[in-house]
Amino acid sequence: MNCSIVIRAYNEEKHIGRLLEGIKQQTVKDVDVILVDSGSTDSTVAIAESYGARIVKIRPEEFTFGRSLNYGVKEAKRELVVIASAHVYPVYPDWLETLLRPFQDESIALTYGKQRGPEFAKFSEQQIFHQWYPDVSKPKQETAFCNNANAAIRKSLWEKNNYDETLTGLEDLAWAKWAKEQGHAITYVAEAEIIHVHNETPRGVYNRYRREAMALRRIYPEAHFNFYDFLRLTVTNILSDLWHAARERALLKNISSIFWFRTMQFHGTRMGHRETSLVTPQLRETFYYARERKMKDEKKRDVAPIKYKR
Known part of the structure; x- marks a missing residue:
């Protein structure tokens, strides 16, 4: 099993190293990492290069979420392309393995995994993560909902329909909607868990x-x-x-x-x-809509989590 990983970044020196370290510790070793940088002025690019990532640059004035993804996916060398935000990092060493496993079914166009916030995340943000990303996986879900902070697609399908570069966001939802309309399926993989760092005003x-x-x-x-x-x-x-x-x-x-x-x-x-x-x-x-959930409802796994140095 192999894949390309596309990471969009702008001034992410505080977070990018942890993501790349998490990728290094994955059970899937044959990975092709591509960083799409939109004009970082800090050490984001240098950190990514130190981990062997290939750098693709997009001018800030040209940036849209869809366009930056198209730049990255175009450079991907593998059929399966994992997409991750620069300010996420995997919890378990089998993150990639579990995220990619559903593609054994040829009908699957896209998978996406669980997201949780760090300990310092806003309480309401944590509630949203619990709402959108439950503990139970959803093979071939009914809706087109997904999120490109932690997802994977088939490049061959992307070649038929690139990400919409004119949208202000939700380019992932638009692509997933197209995929479902073409008869393909979307799978939510609860075990493919990442920590998503948001610290917004x-x-x-x-x-x-x-x-x-x-x-x-x-x-x-x-x-x-x-x-x-x-x-x-x-x-x-x-x-x-x-x-x-x-x-x-x-x-x-x-x-x-x-x-x-x-x-x-x-x-x-x-x-x-x-x-x-x-x-x-x-x-x-x-x-x-807020959903009812049980207190302390996190499902425990038998896989030991990654131990990060920082």
């Missing part, structure tokens, strides 16, 4: 959800999100987070971030939606 959270909502409207023109949705989902998600935080005896230290995070999340979502219409219930639940 309120403005950063607002901008992320605003651009993703703008992209969602392009992909699903029938989508809508009005002021009532903003109020309802802000309130219900804040209450859900407060309840979970109280159960986990973490309310006091998280109460402030819960309020601002959820407010910025859904304010950004509302501003990104400029028109009102309908969206599939499955997709609305995936993106917006």
